[in-house]
Amino acid sequence: MTEVTPLDLLSSARALKHRVFLARRDSERRTEAARLRSDPVFRAQYTAAENGLDVPPLQHHPGPWAIAMVRNEADVIETAVRHLVRQGVDNLLIVDNLSEDDTPQVLARLANEFPQLHVGTDNEPAYYQSAKMTRLADLVSAAGARWIIPFDADELWFAPHGRLVDALAASGTPVRRAHLYNLFPTLDGKQWRLDTARHFDDKVAFRPWEGAVVAMGNHEVSRPGSRDVDGLRILHMPWRSFEQFARKTRIGAAAVAKADLDDGEAYHWRWLGSASEDDLRRVWRRLLAGEAVASAAWYPRGTLRPIEGVPPLSWADVQRLLQAGSPGDDAPTR
Known part of the structure; x- marks a missing residue:
């Protein structure tokens, strides 16, 4: 008979305590998701979203699906789609929300090339x-997704090693966080620069769960299950030119006003949308000079390292840039 030592008892007690903690946290997350789904404001918004969407029939596919809502992203949406396909995520549902540029035409062309790209429209302006x-x-x-990747058109998703699809398939947790790093252009718009400081707010990919609620900005999902805190990576291109910066802030502020959100939500759209063009140009110059402009949400927080040519295609290439430079080199480049 194996002797049970005090250390064994302590280890068992700790394991039991941890299981109780996880069960309690899962219960809280189930309660949170149910509360959100039953909230009258969310229910009204969900109904408005449902009524505003026109989505084609989705082919059943038991694999990863990427979903996105886009508006005026003609300059980046093709890059994002092709990158996801290279990463093994070839089932996508993208809805266009009242774009005024060539985004619908770009999506239609890509849908002809990639049959598993499903393109819909979203006519709800809020x-x-x-x-x-x-x-x-x-x-x-409902179409059989095993993983859901809520992405924005200005994001490139990666696994730390290998392809995104393989990292998701091998995951032992139902929610994987994605650490986000920003790219900013030079003032003349001819080159990208990588901000070596990780953005404070992660995004998430998750396994479907009935009743799950995707949080504002895709930064979290209300569903039970553990989170892999060091799971995935994102390169984010929030601002590409002054024209895009100014247009996006105006449209974003108008959409937020229609949504009647709490004051703390989408604060940067409110602030930027109320700024004059001269103020926006000053903010733009400060951003690209590497200054912290807190109300702009997306601004440089670390060293800006130049990227030769197009954004990297693998995270190993990004990692080399993050590790470049001498120790203590933390001043933003100009």
Whole structure:
């Protein structure tokens, strides 16, 4: 008979305590998701999102699905789609929200090239971002999704090693966080620069769960299950030119006003949308000079390292840039 030592008892007690903690946390997350789904405001927004969407029939596919709501992203959406396909995520549902540029034409062309790219329209002008992404997640869940990647058109998703699809398939947790790093252009727009400081707010990919709610900005999902805190990576290109910066802030502020959100939500759209063009140009110059402009949400926080040519295609290439330079080199480059 094996002797049970005090150390064994302590280890068992700790394991039991941890299981109780995880069960309690899962219960809290189930309660949170149910509360959000039953909240009258969210229900009204979800209904408006459902009524505003026109989505084609989705082919059943038991693999990873990427979902996105886009507006005026003609300059980056093709790059994002092709990157996801290279990463093994070839089932996508993208809805266009009242674009005024060539985004619909770009998506139509890509849909002809990639049959598993499903393109829809979103005619609801209000910024019901959480409700809209939750509705898209529900649709791909019904189509057999094993993983859901809520992405924005200005994001390139990576695994730390290998392809994104393989990292998701091998995951032992139902929610994987994605650490985000920003790219900013030079003032003349001819070159990208990588901000070596990781952005403070992660994004998430997750396994479907009935009743899950995607949070505003795709930064979290209300569903039970552990989170892999060091899972995935994102290169983010929030600002590409002054024209895009100014247009996006104006449209974002108008959509937020229609949504009647709490004051703390989408604060940067409110602030930038109320600024004059001269103020926006001053903010733009400060951003590209590497200054911290807190109300702009996306601004450089670390050293800006130049990238030769197009954004990197693998995270190993990004990692080399992050590790470049001498120790203590933390002043933003100009």
